[in-house]
Amino acid sequence: MDDNIRYIPIRQAVKITGICAQTLRKLCDENVINCYKTASGQRKFDINSLNNMINSNSINNNIQNNNIPIK
Numbered sequence: 001m002d003d004n005i006r007y008i009p010i011r012q013a014v015k016i017t018g019i020c021a022q023t024l025r026k027l028c029d030e031n032v033i034n035c036y037k038t039a040s041g042q043r044k045f046d047i048n049s050l051n052n053m054i055n056s057n058s059i060n061n062n063i064q065n066n067n068i069p070i071k
Contacts, residue, residue, distance in 0.1 A: 007036070007044035016050055027053075 010021050017024065025043065028035040033053050034046035 005034075006047045008047050008050075010043055010045065013045040013050055016047070017054055 008016075010024060013019075013024050014021055019027075024033070024045065027033045028043060028045070034049040035043045037043055
């Protein structure tokens, strides 16, 4: 992994974005945000990717186009 990339668990990603865990998982599956799965299956989210998503309007377009539920 790149040393410049910081990964965080889903619980922190939810707090940072205000987006529910299910939606964050869906956004990863749709390649809207970057994450990786650990050997135990937990997702770790790229904090830079989350910040870029928060600061852009692309999240709204991706959610509408992919019918991603927001809670």
